[in-house]
Amino acid sequence: MSTFTVIDPSTGSPITTLERAEIDQVDAAVADAVRAQRAWASLAPVARADALRAFARVVEAHVDELAALEVKNSGHPIGSARWEAQHVAQVLNYYAGAPERLIGSQIPVAGGLDVTYHEPYGVVGIIVPWNFPMTIAAWGFAPALAAGNAVVLKPAELTPLTAIRLGELALEAGLPEGLFQVVVGSGSVVGQRFVSHPDVHKVVFTGSTEVGTEVAAGCARMLKPVTLELGGKSANIVFADADLEKAAAGVPGSVFDNAGQDCCARSRLLVQRSVFDRFLEMLEPAVAGWKVGDPTSENTQMGPLISASHRSTVQSFLDGVDVAFRGSAPEGDGFWFAPAVVLAQPGDRIAQDEVFGPVLAVLPFDDEADAIRLANDTAYGLAGSIWTESLGRGIRVSRGVRSGARPPDPPPRPAYDGPRPTFGSCRRSEPAITGTRFSSKGTTAP
Numbered sequence: 001m002s003t004f005t006v007i008d009p010s011t012g013s014p015i016t017t018l019e020r021a022e023i024d025q026v027d028a029a030v031a032d033a034v035r036a037q038r039a040w041a042s043l044a045p046v047a048r049a050d051a052l053r054a055f056a057r058v059v060e061a062h063v064d065e066l067a068a069l070e071v072k073n074s075g076h077p078i079g080s081a082r083w084e085a086q087h088v089a090q091v092l093n094y095y096a097g098a099p100e101r102l103i104g105s106q107i108p109v110a111g112g113l114d115v116t117y118h119e120p121y122g123v124v125g126i127i128v129p130w131n132f133p134m135t136i137a138a139w140g141f142a143p144a145l146a147a148g149n150a151v152v153l154k155p156a157e158l159t160p161l162t163a164i165r166l167g168e169l170a171l172e173a174g175l176p177e178g179l180f181q182v183v184v185g186s187g188s189v190v191g192q193r194f195v196s197h198p199d200v201h202k203v204v205f206t207g208s209t210e211v212g213t214e215v216a217a218g219c220a221r222m223l224k225p226v227t228l229e230l231g232g233k234s235a236n237i238v239f240a241d242a243d244l245e246k247a248a249a250g251v252p253g254s255v256f257d258n259a260g261q262d263c264c265a266r267s268r269l270l271v272q273r274s275v276f277d278r279f280l281e282m283l284e285p286a287v288a289g290w291k292v293g294d295p296t297s298e299n300t301q302m303g304p305l306i307s308a309s310h311r312s313t314v315q316s317f318l319d320g321v322d323v324a325f326r327g328s329a330p331e332g333d334g335f336w337f338a339p340a341v342v343l344a345q346p347g348d349r350i351a352q353d354e355v356f357g358p359v360l361a362v363l364p365f366d367d368e369a370d371a372i373r374l375a376n377d378t379a380y381g382l383a384g385s386i387w388t389e390s391l392g393r394g395i396r397v398s399r400g401v402r403s404g405a406r407p408p409d410p411p412p413r414p415a416y417d418g419p420r421p422t423f424g425s426c427r428r429s430e431p432a433i434t435g436t437r438f439s440s441k442g443t444t445a446p
């Protein structure tokens with residue numbers, strides 16, 4: 001069995017060494033999950049609801065511990081990490097309402113009876129990336145468990161520690177053995193086994209478009225349902241009639257939050273030409289004031305990138321581009337990277353490809369039609385924000401941009417208060433709608 005070392009990205013130092021699960025262990029976990037799922041699904045809905053609420057309470061009691069672990073393993077600022085841990089409890093509480101509300105339909109037929117039930121799939125395999133280890137896991141496992149499924153969850157190798165702890169907390173909360181298991185290992189072994197294993201009946205994948213495409217193809221060969229959530233290259237669109245001060249204050253958070261390692265990062269900034277220069281002048285101090293540093297400090301807004309190799313990839317996006325200005329970052333150990341704002345042309349790599357780092361590509365536009373054209377000029381379609389004081393324009397542009405969540409008058413950062421907004425998106429970001437619906441992220445079969 002091979003091992004790997006988990007690294008603290010803010011120091012570059014090892015935290016611990018873990019073993020990678022091999023196929024046999026995945027198969028053993030799936031066999032346990034099959035047994036646990038039968039008993040779980042046969043419980044009264046109220047008993048499943050109570051169990052999820054108990055899990056939420058235990059998570060809530062461990063928010064500080066989980067947050068500290070995420071700071072160490074992922075370099076998330078402590079304020080964000082605490083919110084993420086708390087959010088896991090919120091998501092569990094929200095979906096604790098689902099078991100008693102999984103209501104089917106009655107279909108009118110001439111004579112006889114035609115009704116539908118929501119039945120669990122059985123075992124759901126959840127594959128999680130490294131950028132938001134706790135929240136993305138919870139968006140998968142909470143609805144899946146609520147719907148009566150068992151879950152085997154594979155965290156990313158870079159950031160497995162909070163997922164492992166959540167698995168332990170589930171047992172502490174009284175969830176049955178085998179119902180929610182965390183299997184640590186590589187994507188090509190553990191993740192692929194979720195795809196090929198005949199007793200894993202559904203796969204939920206969040207990660208890169210490239211791997212997501214492979215996972216979807218593998219699931220198609222097995223005729224296995226899959227939910228994908230993939231990359232993005234989302235636009236902040238600032239019109240001349242916007243509250244420019246508010247927009248300039250909001251833009252850094254919307255792209256540099258989590259060091260830009262966010263599928264919804266507004267990594268393109270489209271600014272109406274008539275206010276382009278003025279807006280950049282307003283943005284510069286906001287970027288300079290973006291606090292990058294020690295993630296254990298309450299004042300820190302951005303920590304390090306996740307790894308040395310990811311930092312090299314992010315750095316490669318700055319080769320040969322026109323950097324307008326940068327923020328600051330600590331020197332020394334750790335995978336630090338100062339936020340960068342780049343003047344771009346529509347066809348540039350920096351304007352088309354997902355960087356997944358704190359790099360913002362800025363482009364001017366002339367009018368509403370031009371803004372919509374530019375916003376749609378990438379392969380992705382995950383999110384977006386529109387800054388304007390005109391309600392009509394906000395609605396028109398939001399309907400014109402082909403992406404998921406795209407609020408007019410957006411919040412300063414892509415945050416979710418409460419469980420999670422419904423998350424629609426399209427094109428190379430994901431082909432599905434996921435999120436807060438009691439039908440539970442597609443984890444029941446109608």
Ligand code: TXE
Pocket residue numbers: 127128129130131154155156157185186187188190191192206207208209211212214215229230231232262263354355356
């Ligand atoms: O993704 P990967 P990473 C995207 C974003 C980013 C990229 C990198 O584009 O640049 O992902 O993240 C497992 N079969 N997003 O490197 O490589 C892998 O072990 C099955 C978007 O983490 O796709 C990990 O657990 N599984 C995003 C998970 O898949 C496989 C959030 C993701 O790995 C596998 C994060 C395989 N063959 C990243 N190969 C969003 N939309 O939220 C790897 N894995």
